[in-house]
Amino acid sequence: MKGPKRSLDVPKIVNAVLELLAEDPAAVPTLRGVAAHLGVRPNTLYTYVPDRAALEGAVVEHLLDLAGPGVLTGGAPWRERITGYALRLRAELLARPGAVPFFLSGPMTGPSAALVGEGLLAAFTEAGLPAADGARAAYAVMVHVLGSAAMAAADLPGPEVSPAEAVRTRRAALAAGPPRIAAVADVAAAWNSVEQFEWGINRLIDGCVPSLR
The missing domain is CATH 1.10.10 (Arc Repressor Mutant, subunit A)
Incomplete structure (x- = not known):
């Protein structure tokens, strides 16, 4: 001790x-x-x-703040603000994969969580959504970030395996599978990549904002 x-x-x-x-x-x-x-x-x-809930909540607040909620209120276009913060939060979580479950075990109700929610809502209302739909879209973004981080954290290779080697191994396994899966092995092997995350969040935003459909 x-x-x-x-x-x-x-x-x-x-x-x-x-x-x-x-x-x-x-x-x-x-x-x-x-x-x-x-x-x-x-x-x-x-x-x-x-109690433990308060301990987890303090860690959640710290990581939400570490990702820089100020990105959501800057002068960039509304989409860039949303995707920018989402990418930063995902990166902070994957830098500390052991903390990801803290986000899944209770509500985010602290000051930093409120600041993030307010920033996301402001960005979506700027995009033309009414407040209620903006709130739903903001929640969907957080679900996407946390779900992606949780799946990527669970799939992290051990220290003895490089990320590139892990992708190659996964690609080979998928290529040897059923024909439809084998045909998209290159894409499926990188399902936890930043590129896949960006694709997903941009399609989510497109679906939430009617003018983009």
Whole structure:
């Protein structure tokens, strides 16, 4: 156990969670484990994160903010703002794949989540959607980002296998499968690529905004 640190706050607790996940992406950090990593008693954390849900929520807030919600309110065209933030959030999640499940275990209700939701809604209403449809479109974008990140994180190769080798192995397996799958093996082998993500989110946006159909 590390020596006790005199000052403690939510950012330090979040960093401890991310450090634990960096050591073992498959780990499920507990309050007790985080406290041990910080060199404090578990009860000390309750002042800042009263339970596991609050701990996960703090990590979610940190990653939403790390992706830069300001992208959604910049001067770029509305589509670029949406896709820009989506790509940045997906990249932050895949840089910390162990944190992806935190986004799937509870609602995103913190200030950063509200800022992201507001930015997405503003972009879609700028595109011409009424507020209710803009809210639905904003939710669909987040579902696409989180679903893509979850599937890509689950498919990450081990440290002994390069991403390129993993794609080659998958392509070979698909090429040896049923004829319809074999015919699209090159595309299917890269289903967790950035290119596939961009294709998906752009088709989603096209479907949400009537003027683009």
